Amino acid sequence: MTPQLDEYVEAQIQRLLTESGAVAEQGITVQRREHLLVLGGEVESAQRRDEICRQITTSFPDVEIACDIGIVRAAAPTEVEEIS
Amino acid sequence: MIRIAAVGDVHVDKDVLGRYRPALEQLPGVADALLIAGDLTRHGTVDEAKCMAREFGDLGVPVVVVLGNHDHQSDQQAEVSRVLADSGLTVLEGEGTVLELNGHRLGIAGAKGFGGGFAGACASKFGEREMKDFVGTTEAVAERLGAALRGLECDALVALTHYSPVPETLVGEPLEIYPFLGSYLLGQAIDSAPTSLALHGHAHHGTERGRTPGGVPVRNVAHPVIKQAYNVYQLLSDQVDAELVPA
Numbered sequence A: 001m002t003p004q005l006d007e008y009v010e011a012q013i014q015r016l017l018t019e020s021g022a023v024a025e026q027g028i029t030v031q032r033r034e035h036l037l038v039l040g041g042e043v044e045s046a047q048r049r050d051e052i053c054r055q056i057t058t059s060f061p062d063v064e065i066a067c068d069i070g071i072v073r074a075a076a077p078t079e080v081e082e083i084s
Numbered sequence B: 001m002i003r004i005a006a007v008g009d010v011h012v013d014k015d016v017l018g019r020y021r022p023a024l025e026q027l028p029g030v031a032d033a034l035l036i037a038g039d040l041t042r043h044g045t046v047d048e049a050k051c052m053a054r055e056f057g058d059l060g061v062p063v064v065v066v067l068g069n070h071d072h073q074s075d076q077q078a079e080v081s082r083v084l085a086d087s088g089l090t091v092l093e094g095e096g097t098v099l100e101l102n103g104h105r106l107g108i109a110g111a112k113g114f115g116g117g118f119a120g121a122c123a124s125k126f127g128e129r130e131m132k133d134f135v136g137t138t139e140a141v142a143e144r145l146g147a148a149l150r151g152l153e154c155d156a157l158v159a160l161t162h163y164s165p166v167p168e169t170l171v172g173e174p175l176e177i178y179p180f181l182g183s184y185l186l187g188q189a190i191d192s193a194p195t196s197l198a199l200h201g202h203a204h205h206g207t208e209r210g211r212t213p214g215g216v217p218v219r220n221v222a223h224p225v226i227k228q229a230y231n232v233y234q235l236l237s238d239q240v241d242a243e244l245v246p247a
Helices: A007-019 A046-059 B046-056 B077-086 B129-150 B175-180 B184-191
Strands: A029-032 A037-040 A065-067 B002-007 B033-037 B063-066 B095-101 B104-111 B156-161 B197-200 B209-211 B217-220 B231-235
Touching: A007 A029, A007 A037, A007 A046, A037 A046, A046 A065, B002 B104, B033 B156, B033 B197, B046 B077, B063 B104, B063 B156, B095 B129, B104 B129, B129 B156, B129 B184, B156 B184
Parallel strands: A037 A065, B002 B033, B033 B063, B104 B156, B156 B197, B197 B217
Antiparallel strands: A029 A037, B002 B231, B095 B104, B209 B217
């Protein structure tokens, strides 16, 4: 059974995502549901998103996660803003 | 008229190579220069800086950058700056540069900046040595940024930082971390000169538009905020041209 997720687990995961050399992401949101951790935010590649999930699953094998992390679009703009 | 393309927080590493390139190759037709507001790499290594130089080099327009906190992670910021400079990018830290573009002089003063917070909830240089060092670092950076801005002779002046000079462009971030995202001292430095536009990154969940207390437009160009390869801003224009038609 998935353990109750508390603030300490949330804080540990937040720090893991920043301080882990393989991740180094400060822009990932971590929301606690009753027995589920929802990850949000955007990263630069699918590999980075997958590595975030892998790191959490490895360090917290009992924590169930839902990954809503997106990949930031990198298309050219179609508009210009005039600054005045 | 001058058109400036801008983005921040591109966090380049091997896995990002080629992602920006199709949009970047359109740059000479749509902008006169590209400004990048820090967090050029993931961990601030020389290898990542080489990736950054490869992705954002040889664009056909001048590229001016500041470093971000990620670019300091490996304590190799000097080497990172050297790799970028050797590839033709201009790296600013408490200094300025003037570009001649379309018969106009675009002045750009840049600095990474640092934290400390904003009026009503800002850190003070008091108590532990670590706290005094924290606030003192921002004071010194802001002082250099202000001096660089005031020292440039140009037709349009742009301030480029990684950390935010105002709280408005942080809206969307948890209020508790505002002191780690920027400082009013940067805004004060920007307001000490006739600045036309201030660009910053760092706040991935922030808001795109704000203004300094002195009225300078501020744009948070962090990549997750603008959600495209770069934004384009038009300065010194005679008329609004909202359609981005390649020249």
